[in-house]
Amino acid sequence: MDIDAFVSAHRPVWDRLEDLIRRRRSLDGAEVDELVDLYQRVATHLSQVRSASADPILVGRLSALVARARSAVTGAHTPAWREFIRFFTVSFPVVAYRARWWWLGTTAVFILVSTVVAVWVARDPSVQASIATPAEIDQLVNHDFADYYSEHPAASFAGQVWTNNAWIAMQMIIMAILLGLPIPYILWQNALNVAASAGLMASHGKLDVFFGLITPHGLLELTAVFLAGAVGMRLGWTVVDPGTRKRGEALAEQGRAVMSVALGLVVVLFVSGLIEGLVTPSSLPTWARIGIGVIAEVAFLAYVTFFGRRAVAARETGDLERAPDLAPTAG
Incomplete structure (x- = not known):
């Protein structure tokens, strides 16, 4: 995998997901759907990078982004009793x-x-x-x-x-x-x-x-x-x-x-x-x-x-x- 080409091709998606995460409390219905879609796509990107690259910086960035997106998608932590x-x-x-x-x-x-x-x-x-x-x-x-x-x-x-x-x-x-x-x-x-x-x-x-x-x-x-x-x-x-x-x-x-x-x-x-x-x-x-x-x-x-x-x-x-x-x- 050409990491530079991969980053160049997918950076707009990552940046857009970052923006949606920051504004998650004020998203409309279409943007919520977009957030879920981008979360799935970036999670796939993370999987691809892990299997084809040893770049720890990129893996770390995408892991953090996926974790934040998952938190935004699933909401607050489920109470212990649930x-x-x-x-x-x-x-x-x-x-x-x-x-x-x-x-x-x-x-x-x-x-x-x-x-x-x-x-x-x-x-x-x-x-x-x-x-x-x-x-x-x-x-x-x-x-x-x-x-x-x-x-x-x-x-x-x-x-x-x-x-x-x-x-x-x-x-x-x-x-x-x-x-x-x-x-x-x-x-x-x-x-x-x-x-x-x-x-x-x-x-x-x-x-x-x-x-x-x-x-x-x-x-x-x-x-x-x-x-x-x-x-x-x-x-x-x-x-x-x-x-x-x-x-x-x-x-x-x-x-x-x-x-x-x-x-x-x-x-x-x-x-x-x-x-x-x-x-x-x-x-x-x-x-x-x-x-x-x-x-x-x-x-x-x-x-x-x-x-x-x-x-x-x-x-x-x-x-x-x-x-x-x-x-x-x-x-």
């Missing part, structure tokens, strides 16, 4: 909804593996013996499994559970940095833990106790873990198949989307922790405790489906950074 509402009605649910097939696949594989291993443990005494001694199994089945949910004060237990669950989900979010490759192993370990407990309880006729205690909080908790794993693996797949975008841009966008999920799951796992700390060990009948868990699960899935589908229809991506450096293309 950003908060937007996050929970757009950014988080749209990322979850767009990852729904990865999410569903992760859930299906986890349930299949857990079921197969649990049946194996329940039916094979030699497998049970490899897990623990008969005395240890008896202690787990008849005491430890149920006592786990009631041996601590409800409030502190809820906080402990929230921290633990959040850490499991964050592990998978962090593993996204490694393109999601370790995530199947983390899910496999969790599936084995669930299956071992289920198999041992079933072998002693305590499967009703198992589901009565794990279902109220487990539905929402595992759903959150599956979502974290799904978006992490989807990030890794972006390297293989970036779609129509450049691989770097696709990875950056998907990486920021993963952060949306990380922030949203803090709240989801907080709710799950409250259920595990306050509902699971409560004196409510089993059907009532399970009913609360089912209601929480259905409410979360309905929330993601409703707001996620609406955001997808509006062509939202859930990107936390609303493309300040991705120039719109004109024409």
Whole structure:
């Protein structure tokens, strides 16, 4: 690119945009339309200069001009409460909804593996013996499994559970940095833990106790873990198949989307922790405790489906950074 010729050809556009920005409070309708059009054109110029030139002065000037124009076009900074509402009605649910097939696949594989291993443990005494001694199994089945949910004060237990669950989900979010490759192993370990407990309880006729205690909080908790794993693996797949975008841009966008999920799951796992700390060990009948868990699960899935589908229809991506450096293309 001939920088001198480029500057000479486009300087009138830049100067005109400067003038419109200075007079933005007194612009008429036609000038506002012109401001938006010139903002898009200069953003494209910035993109061209960045890709074809290393001139820091020109890049700096155009970056500042685009930033000022964007501020003039979008108006004042959005209040914090509106950003908060937007996050929970757009950014988080749209990322979850767009990852729904990865999410569903992760859930299906986890349930299949857990079921197969649990049946194996329940039916094979030699497998049970490899897990623990008969005395240890008896202690787990008849005491430890149920006592786990009631041996601590409800409030502190809820906080402990929230921290633990959040850490499991964050592990998978962090593993996204490694393109999601370790995530199947983390899910496999969790599936084995669930299956071992289920198999041992079933072998002693305590499967009703198992589901009565794990279902109220487990539905929402595992759903959150599956979502974290799904978006992490989807990030890794972006390297293989970036779609129509450049691989770097696709990875950056998907990486920021993963952060949306990380922030949203803090709240989801907080709710799950409250259920595990306050509902699971409560004196409510089993059907009532399970009913609360089912209601929480259905409410979360309905929330993601409703707001996620609406955001997808509006062509939202859930990107936390609303493309300040991705120039719109004109024409």
